[in-house]
Amino acid sequence: MTHNTNTPSHNEQRPKTSIQRRKYYTKSTIALPLVKSAVVGITMTAIFASSGCATSSLLENDKYVSTKSVTQTLSTDQIVAFGRPVQSLPNMPNATMVIVGNKNSYVLTQGGTEMVSLLTTLTPKNIQVQNDMTFDLPNNDGYFQGEMKLSYAKLKDEFKRTDYQFFLQNGGQDCTTASDTRISAQRFCFTVPVKGAIYPPVNNLSLIQSKYRTLSKPYTVSFHTQVQQNEVSRSGKSGVEKLVLLPFALAFDVITFPFQLLDSVSN
DSSP states (O other), X not given: OOOOTTXXXXXXXXXXXXHHHHHHHHHHHHHHHHHHHHHHHXXXXXXXXXXXXHHHHHHHTTOOOEEEEEEEEEEEXXXXXXXXXXXXXTTBTTOOXXXXXXXXXXXXXXXXXXXXXXXXXXXXXXXXXXXXXXXXXXXXXXXXXXXXXXXXXXXXXXXXXXXXXXXXXTXXXXXXXXXXXXXXXXXXXXXXXXXXXXXXXXXXHHHHHHHEEOOSSOOEXXXXXXXXXXXXXXXXXXXXXXXXXXXXXXXXXXXXXXXXXXXXXXX
């Protein structure tokens, strides 16, 4: 019995010559990437299509479409006096100084010792504290941080050797102005990094206020935080945060320092 060797066992004939085999396998190899590319193309098209629908939905519903970081003022307060707590505060062993405000009290937990040293060592009438104090509240959780700045000026012939030693030990920098020079005076500036916590108004605030009268240019303290603000459409609204006091903080009494920001009523 004679077998027909030209009849293939599969639907397609296998290549016989080497040239035919190269063409066959080259064709098969190219086919697979084309299939993968088609699948990937369909998938990416579906993803972009769904993303486009979400963006369109946000725009159609007049909702937020983008955000940006902005500085927001949470509170502004007028400073009444500087002092220290009559008694130690719970969980605040380093509370050595208090900025007494009309709305709240601002307890320094870092930098207070340095500020107390400056305010109690230097001659009060020659101290000038920066009028507008600005502090940051990174998390708006009742804790703030920033810097307090003051300057100290006297006539040059009134300074003693011990004064210059004190300036060196406490980071004093010569910041004499042209006005100081004209009257033969010298000025030194101090910058103290501080951290602290926000408490309710002190218990004896009324007593302190009754002793002093407000200056023509009040001393103020303001608190700011960085927030992610949404860019809104015509009907959208952006939320405004409020100042948060230290949780469970209780009011307390203070003893004021000799240096004060307000004029005595008796003067």
